[in-house]
Amino acid sequence: MSTFSPKSILVIGAGVMGRGIALTCARAGYNTTLYDLNEAALPSAEAYVEKFLSSSVTRGKMTEDEKAASMARLSYTADFADLKGDLVIEAILERLDIKQDLFAKLEAQNGPDTILASNTSTIPITRIAAKLERPDKVVGMHFFNPAPIMKLVEVISGVKTSPEVAAAIFGLAEDLGKKAVMAKDEPGFIVNRVARHFYVESLLMLEEQVADHETLDKLICASGFRMGPFQLMDLIGIETNLSVTKSMYDAFFQDEKFRPSRIQQQKADAGLNGRKSGEGFYKY
Numbered sequence: 001m002s003t004f005s006p007k008s009i010l011v012i013g014a015g016v017m018g019r020g021i022a023l024t025c026a027r028a029g030y031n032t033t034l035y036d037l038n039e040a041a042l043p044s045a046e047a048y049v050e051k052f053l054s055s056s057v058t059r060g061k062m063t064e065d066e067k068a069a070s071m072a073r074l075s076y077t078a079d080f081a082d083l084k085g086d087l088v089i090e091a092i093l094e095r096l097d098i099k100q101d102l103f104a105k106l107e108a109q110n111g112p113d114t115i116l117a118s119n120t121s122t123i124p125i126t127r128i129a130a131k132l133e134r135p136d137k138v139v140g141m142h143f144f145n146p147a148p149i150m151k152l153v154e155v156i157s158g159v160k161t162s163p164e165v166a167a168a169i170f171g172l173a174e175d176l177g178k179k180a181v182m183a184k185d186e187p188g189f190i191v192n193r194v195a196r197h198f199y200v201e202s203l204l205m206l207e208e209q210v211a212d213h214e215t216l217d218k219l220i221c222a223s224g225f226r227m228g229p230f231q232l233m234d235l236i237g238i239e240t241n242l243s244v245t246k247s248m249y250d251a252f253f254q255d256e257k258f259r260p261s262r263i264q265q266q267k268a269d270a271g272l273n274g275r276k277s278g279e280g281f282y283k284y
């Protein structure tokens with residue numbers, strides 16, 4: 001166990017990332033509560049957890065008893081009053097104003113030692129913490145998609161994050177079976193800053209009709225990548241990927257190299273957000 005051993009972990013947002021993070025915490029032995037303001041997101045998150053764990057049993061990665069114990073450690077709620085604990089991991093939509101509002105409410109409802117972590121892809125932790133009374137307790141804990149499988153977790157310290165809080169989250173991430181790295185509070189941190197060009201350049205090639213999206217995916221996979229950029233955007237969520245690009249573009253003062261794509265904007269406008277909506281660049 002890490003030196004920081006929270007009695008309870010609260011995960012906020014039961015979407016693509018939150019459900020995977022909650023599953024990861026419960027599987028590692030932590031009592032975990034998954035919250036979403038949209039009550040309808042909870043049964044679908046629970047079905048995802050059940051399916052993922054069942055597949056782990058089928059593949060011999062865990063026993064039926066371990067699956068049942070993991071599921072018993074995970075509860076679901078749409079009641080904000082339930083959100084009191086040692087650690088909060090936020091995974092709601094990528095909007096600074098909404099995250100700031102949520103963190104202010106969480107700080108007011110929790111004690112002085114509660115750590116407030118954000119899974120943001122790009123928003124500076126310093127900004128999320130800016131209006132809080134205890135910015136030293138705010139930290140980035142950036143999982144990758146799919147959270148129960150991907151090993152890397154970036155731990156990001158804002159300007160006022162206490163070193164003890166960052167060290168606690170680093171230790172916890174390792175305890176969850178992840179490979180943790182400390183990252184600076186720069187837009188996109190480490191991986192997303194590099195990865196942005198994978199998407200932005202591929203979308204530009206699509207706009208310029210260099211090739212269609214299937215051909216581009218096939219060629220990129222043939223060169224050794226496990227997934228092509230369009231397959232990956234569908235997995236991430238088109239509107240989430242677009243929000244991340246917009247956030248990076250603004251954070252770098254409209255640097256052309258991060259310019260969002262009209263093709264992606266149009267897909268998001270039409271609700272063609274990828275796997276989670278049944279259609280994105282591909283149909284599911």
Ligand code: NAD
Binds near residue numbers: 041
């Ligand atoms: P998502 O759209 O799949 O899920 C977001 C969930 O948050 C939804 O269920 C929504 O109902 C809920 N929500 C929205 N506002 C809320 C609020 N105020 N309180 C409680 N719940 C609220 O989004 P996602 O893809 O899971 O992304 C969540 C966060 O994780 C974002 O900050 C994103 O940048 C980051 N992230 C995403 C990925 C990815 O591949 N999708 C990877 C790493 C990090």
